[in-house]
Amino acid sequence: MGRLAGKVAVITGGASGIGAACSRLFAQEGAKVVIADIQEPTDPALAGAIKANEASFAFIKTDVMKEEDVAAAIALAESRWGRLDATVACAGVSGQGSDVSLSQDEWDTIMAINARGVFFVHKHAIPAMLKSGGGSITNISSAYGMIGAAGFAAYCASKGAVRLLTKSTAIEHAREGIRCNSIHPGVIETPMLHAIYDGTEDPEATRQLFEAQQPSGRTGRPDDIAWGCVYLASDEAAFVNGAELSIDGGIVAG
């Protein structure tokens, strides 16, 4: 407890899945949390945490495709709690489709949410963090930001973009006390993954197939990723910058 005491964080995509676990664990560890999401919190555990500790949370409806929305989420952290110490860019969509089947609109939308949305977070969070004496930016990429996958052309491209945007920022702002790292989740049990299961003929068989393919024999849980985000936002990670942290049960090790 208290690993993030006194810190103020903005979490895009913080209403569901991995982002919801981040929102809940950040508050549990003492942070004040702005949940910036296109939808209100849907995750039951997060809803319970908000009810029990309302003073630690603020929600702002945010579409990360829109620069003014992201700017407003950062501004809310500053106006409500006077500073910004950490961001987690978790808002994302999965988006299947190959390089010959994707339409331009599908490509543009996936890139706009998964990659451009992260750029907007950097653009508006860094000036706010500089006023606070530094900060930690954590971006949720994917195992598919490190390895390719058939049928996920735009998704892989967007997550690869996040990986190198992260490293560019890490170098550019290192002397200003800003750290920037990416996390690369494997297969994590969230509404996004369940939608993929549900899109198949036999969701339960698909789930079992996914699990069997995991080196660890199980899929991940949102908290598996969120604890990595807590670490990167904390002072325990003071010398961690430009790193890519795989939390995937071993997928990209093979």
Ligand SMILES: NC(=O)c1ccc[n+]([C@@H]2O[C@H](COP(=O)([O-])OP(=O)(O)OC[C@H]3O[C@@H](n4cnc5c(N)ncnc54)[C@H](O)[C@@H]3O)[C@@H](O)[C@H]2O)c1
């Ligand atoms: N679940 C997995 O297996 C997995 C694996 C690797 C990476 N990821 C990444 O983790 C992140 C979180 O995904 P998740 O699995 O928790 O999915 P999720 O669908 O549970 O959560 C995604 C959140 O992003 C929000 N969002 C979507 N579009 C948005 C927009 N335009 N503006 C603001 N918010 C928006 C959604 O409302 C939702 O709350 C994503 O970036 C995803 O690509 C997930």
